Amino acid sequence: MNDRADIDPEETRDWLDSLEAVIELHGPARAHYLLDQLIDRARRRGAHLPYRATTAYVNTILPGREPRYPGDRSLEKRIEAYIRWNAMAMVVHANAKGTHLGGHIATYQSAAVLYEVGFNHFWRAPSEAHPGDLVFIQGHSSPGIYARSFLEGRLTRKQLLAFREEVDLEGLSSYPHPWLMPEYWQFPTVSMGLGPLMAIYLARFLRYLENRGLAEPTDRKVWAFLGDGEMDEPESMAAISLAAREGLDNLVFVINCNLQRLDGPVRGTGKIIQELEADFRGNGWNVIKVVWGSRWDPLLARDREGLLVRLMNECVDGEYQAYKANDGAFVREHFFGRHPELMELVANMSDEEVWRLNRGGHDHRKVYAAYHRAVTRSVGRPTVILAKTIKGYGLGASSQGVMGAHQMKKLDEDGLKAFRSRYNIPIPDEDISQVPLYEPPADSPEMLYLRERREALGGYLPQRLDTAPPLEVPPLEAFAALLEDSGEREFSTTMAFVRLLRVLARDRNIGERIVPIIPDEARTFGMEGMFRQLGIYSSCGQNYEPQDRDQLAFYREATDGQILEEGINEAGAMCSWIAAGTSYASSGLAMIPFYAFYSMFGFQRVGDLCWAAGDIRARGFLIGCTSGRTTLNGEGLQHGDGQSHVLAAAHPSCRPYDPTFAYELAVIIHDGLRRMYVDRQDVYYYVTCMNENYAHPALPEGAEEGILRGLYALEKSAGVSGPRVQLLGSGAILREAIAAAEMLQSYGVAADVWSAPSFTLLAREGRSCDRWNRLHPGEDPKVPWITACFEGIEGPFVAATDYVAAFAEQIRPWVPGRYTVLGTDGYGRSDAREKLRSFFEVGRDAFVVAALSALEAEGRLDASIVRDAIARSGCDPDRADPSTL
Numbered sequence: 047m048n049d050r051a052d053i054d055p056e057e058t059r060d061w062l063d064s065l066e067a068v069i070e071l072h073g074p075a076r077a078h079y080l081l082d083q084l085i086d087r088a089r090r091r092g093a094h095l096p097y098r099a100t101t102a103y104v105n106t107i108l109p110g111r112e113p114r115y116p117g118d119r120s121l122e123k124r125i126e127a128y129i130r131w132n133a134m135a136m137v138v139h140a141n142a143k144g145t146h147l148g149g150h151i152a153t154y155q156s157a158a159v160l161y162e163v164g165f166n167h168f169w170r171a172p173s174e175a176h177p178g179d180l181v182f183i184q185g186h187s188s189p190g191i192y193a194r195s196f197l198e199g200r201l202t203r204k205q206l207l208a209f210r211e212e213v214d215l216e217g218l219s220s221y222p223h224p225w226l227m228p229e230y231w232q233f234p235t236v237s238m239g240l241g242p243l244m245a246i247y248l249a250r251f252l253r254y255l256e257n258r259g260l261a262e263p264t265d266r267k268v269w270a271f272l273g274d275g276e277m278d279e280p281e282s283m284a285a286i287s288l289a290a291r292e293g294l295d296n297l298v299f300v301i302n303c304n305l306q307r308l309d310g311p312v313r314g315t316g317k318i319i320q321e322l323e324a325d326f327r328g329n330g331w332n333v334i335k336v337v338w339g340s341r342w343d344p345l346l347a348r349d350r351e352g353l354l355v356r357l358m359n360e361c362v363d364g365e366y367q368a369y370k371a372n373d374g375a376f377v378r379e380h381f382f383g384r385h386p387e388l389m390e391l392v393a394n395m396s397d398e399e400v401w402r403l404n405r406g407g408h409d410h411r412k413v414y415a416a417y418h419r420a421v422t423r424s425v426g427r428p429t430v431i432l433a434k435t436i437k438g439y440g441l442g443a444s445s446q447g448v449m450g451a452h453q454m455k456k457l458d459e460d461g462l463k464a465f466r467s468r469y470n471i472p473i474p475d476e477d478i479s480q481v482p483l484y485e486p487p488a489d490s491p492e493m494l495y496l497r498e499r500r501e502a503l504g505g506y507l508p509q510r511l512d513t514a515p516p517l518e519v520p521p522l523e524a525f526a527a528l529l530e531d532s533g534e535r536e537f538s539t540t541m542a543f544v545r546l547l548r549v550l551a552r553d554r555n556i557g558e559r560i561v562p563i564i565p566d567e568a569r570t571f572g573m574e575g576m577f578r579q580l581g582i583y584s585s586c587g588q589n590y591e592p593q594d595r596d597q598l599a600f601y602r603e604a605t606d607g608q609i610l611e612e613g614i615n616e617a618g619a620m621c622s623w624i625a626a627g628t629s630y631a632s633s634g635l636a637m638i639p640f641y642a643f644y645s646m647f648g649f650q651r652v653g654d655l656c657w658a659a660g661d662i663r664a665r666g667f668l669i670g671c672t673s674g675r676t677t678l679n680g681e682g683l684q685h686g687d688g689q690s691h692v693l694a695a696a697h698p699s700c701r702p703y704d705p706t707f708a709y710e711l712a713v714i715i716h717d718g719l720r721r722m723y724v725d726r727q728d729v730y731y732y733v734t735c736m737n738e739n740y741a742h743p744a745l746p747e748g749a750e751e752g753i754l755r756g757l758y759a760l761e762k763s764a765g766v767s768g769p770r771v772q773l774l775g776s777g778a779i780l781r782e783a784i785a786a787a788e789m790l791q792s793y794g795v796a797a798d799v800w801s802a803p804s805f806t807l808l809a810r811e812g813r814s815c816d817r818w819n820r821l822h823p824g825e826d827p828k829v830p831w832i833t834a835c836f837e838g839i840e841g842p843f844v845a846a847t848d849y850v851a852a853f854a855e856q857i858r859p860w861v862p863g864r865y866t867v868l869g870t871d872g873y874g875r876s877d878a879r880e881k882l883r884s885f886f887e888v889g890r891d892a893f894v895v896a897a898l899s900a901l902e903a904e905g906r907l908d909a910s911i912v913r914d915a916i917a918r919s920g921c922d923p924d925r926a927d928p929s930t931l
């Protein structure tokens with residue numbers, strides 16, 4: 047049977063009348079309750095009720111339930127028009143210079159009302175009275191945000207006319223980049239998909255701070271402006287269930303559904319708003335659809351039979367796009383013309399009036415109603431606002447809604463005049479080709495209103511603050527246990543890290559600021575002891591008795607838990623780390639995040655978030671555990687990390703280290719605390735740790751500087767009179783160098799051993815000095831640390847690393863002699879450590895062979911000795927290159 051056919055209209059009417067009466071008498075909540083009961087009863091009686099995740103393609107908020115609009119619409123309209131014009135003008139200017147600087151016009155024009163309603167009525171700036179709302183701006187709508195700041199007097203004409211010219215003119219960044227405009231932009235968003243993910247974790251982190259008693263509970267909100275095309279990025283939707291689970295009613299997504307992305311429609315053959323509604327509703331969000339503007343209200347009110355709504359439901363986005371790229375006559379014929387009754391509905395309207403039937407996202411009243419509901423009536427749930435707009439709105443026939451709207455960067459003179467006239471910008475025809483920026487007089491009602499609104503909301507946005515006071519970090523001696531010789535005791539650097547973290551978590555001054563973050567690997571890293579000590583953050587506490595409750599280190603969840611246990615979710619964990627690492631800027635409270643993860647799933651997996659972390663000026667520690675390609679017994683190809691240090695090297699604000707001994711780790715972490723939390727430098731640390739157990743020597747006297755700069759002499763060979771070699775290693779492989787040095791004695795070769803905790807920092811400094819010297823001919827040259835270390839040292843030099851050779855290759859220009867590098871290039875595989883080291887030829891035997899071979903090449907040793915060493919090492923000289931296996 048067709049379940050949509052009405053077999054008894056009278057009965058249907060009875061039910062509907064009853065429902066009307068309930069709503070009338072007791073309100074919608076009661077109606078909802080009764081419907082729930084009916085559905086439940088029907089299901090129990092075995093009725094199969096088809097599930098529909100969507101509602102009709104109309105606004106969620108009925109016209110009668112919209113709040114009164116509190117602003118002065120005529121002034122707001124003028125302000126909005128000026129901003130629209132200036133946003134367009136700055137892009138046109140950027141591209142008129144013949145430099146092809148790019149920029150976007152169509153996106154902001156589609157989103158202007160969405161931003162303006164927020165700026166005029168909702169978003170509070172940080173002030174004495176309020177910590178401020180946090181707004182993620184859609185990256186390529188930046189011109190509109192700059193244009194508003196221009197009217198507000200925060201940016202100059204000169205700056206706007208130097209949009210995207212940051213090198214000589216100190217112009218404005220293409221997109222939101224805190225790195226480039228640190229007092230302005232807060233959130234880098236233009237790598238699409240990262241914004242929504244970061245916004246969710248930021249909202250959760252604000253709750254974490256409140257629940258731990260570190261911040262006062264407030265009504266501050268995180269707003270994230272997103273593109274409908276952007277929602278196709280897997281990251282965009284990745285954490286929406288977390289947001290609902292955590293009850294993040296401090297989070298509002300505004301999705302600008304202009305139906306288009308770069309190449310074409312987002313869902314030409316369907317409806318993006320309906321699809322997103324289903325996704326978000328299914329995940330428990332409060333969904334507010336803002337589909338139609340007020341001019342549709344009378345038509346919808348007259349649509350007693352629901353024919354118009356049915357047509358709205360039937361049409362797909364490809365059609366909706368085309369309607370707005372044409373004109374009123376086209377809309378009449380192709381939309382209303384589908385049903386004679388609907389033609390009748392608009393019979394009294396002119397084509398112009400049909401054309402002016404507006405979309406919800408361009409209607410300030412509809413947008414206001416949605417925002418108002420989001421901030422007042424979304425208790426316990428995050429809100430998503432799906433606003434239907436038109437890409438290139440108001441740009442005229444050549445641009446509005448056209449397929450290539452995204453890429454347009456210019457308007458011809460006719461287009462400029464039409465734009466000017468449509469928005470009533472007081473620019474005369476003769477000036478129009480100059481596309482001048484328009485600035486109303488400072489005492490005009492518009493300007494006074496603009497300022498008054500922002501003053502009422504606490505100041506200007508966007509605005510990034512860096513006022514968190516420095517912290518008092520413990521002295522290096524606090525880690526005394528790691529600085530001493532461990533004697534017989536063997537442990538891994540991961541264990542050393544856990545000990546260090548425990549010391550920090552107990553510290554009187556900064557203990558509460560430590561944020562351990564783990565993506566379901568605490569037991570792998572031996573961190574489960576912290577569960578009990580610090581507690582695992584849970585917004586609803588521990589409402590069950592943990593199975594291991596009688597264990598010393600039981601799984602303790604608590605509302606004020608300190609550990610963020612993120613589950614198998616490196617991207618989410620990284621976002622938590624970013625939220626914590628920027629808390630100094632977003633909450634004026636410096637937090638110290640330590641994110642411990644499988645090193646292979648760091649830079650390789652979430653590298654773009656690491657890049658965003660640099661842009662956003664995050665401070666904190668990334669701890670890449672089980673690092674190296676040969677240290678992790680048995681795990682093999684997808685786990686053996688031989689590349690993260692090469693990837694990390696390219697991240698400018700990242701200070702990467704590959705320590706071997708506990709004291710190195712302690713010195714590095716201590717330096718990070720000082721640099722980031724006392725000196726407040728915008729850097730972050732990447733430190734790799736291993737799970738290989740061994741004994742740790744004491745901190746050699748005076749080694750601190752070398753550790754931090756990347757190189758220091760560890761062992762000088764004495765008592766051997768033969769030729770001398772220099773062996774370098776870091777991380778897992780340094781101990782192979784130490785072993786090789788001893789083996790070399792039996793060949794009559796003296797070997798000095800150097801620890802190189804950071805090849806990357808050595809190379810960075812080397813390049814920097816070289817550059818300075820190049821530009822200062824004839825002056826006293828700057829001497830990089832590595833050059834100073836190797837002064838008077840003769841080669842050959844041999845370095846081996848548990849990473850690909852490129853890692854240690856970085857320092858070649860500053861090595862004063864023959865330099866051989868051994869690395870673990872190629873896919874990893876599983877086996878025991880020794881086997882893997884001999885497979886990749888980075889173990890002690892390979893060191894010995896490489897050292898002897900280098901001496902032979904310099905004519906200081908006979909080839910037969912090298913051959914002998916190769917034979918002893920068991921390496922078949924004719925085996926295939928391991929990097930190809």
Ligand SMILES: Cc1ncc(C[n+]2csc(CCOP(=O)(O)OP(=O)(O)O)c2C)c(N)n1
Pocket residue numbers: 153156184186236237238239272273274275276277302304306307308312437452
């Ligand atoms: C990860 C990523 N991929 C691609 C791009 C390039 N890009 C910039 S804007 C854009 C289209 C955006 O469409 P939508 O999200 O719908 O935003 P709209 O401009 O329509 O508001 C693309 C593909 C990007 N910035 N980031």
Ligand SMILES: [Mg+2]
Pocket residue numbers: 273274275302303304305306307312
């Ligand atoms: Mg779009």
